[in-house]
Amino acid sequence: MRLPAADTIIFLDLPRTVWTYRVLKRMLSDHGQTRPDMNSGCEERFDPKFLKSVWDYPKSQRPAIRQHLHKLESEKDIMILRSRAEVRRFVANQLEANP
Secondary structure (H helix, E strand, O other): OOHHHOOEEEEEOOOHHHHHHHHHHHHHHOEOOOOOOOOOOOOEOOOHHHHHHHHHHHHHOHHHHHHHHHHHOOOOEEEEEOOHHHHHHHHHHHHHHOO
């Protein structure tokens, strides 16, 4: 729904270990709480099924997303950021260009 309206697409294609660490960290630090980005009453919990889907993402979902992005290359500006360092540089450049 958002892709047709976008002129630029930023795909965070970070390593599996980064996502897994972040998911586990949220599950532990926010356990039993509702984060601001969650629906009211939806408490953070340890969910092995969700954790497995995060781990399986590179094989189960990533190829289809990359293929879809490839099809949009002629119409959209597509940026693929593959590391935390690339994300930091991108954000710093945006802040510098748009103070």
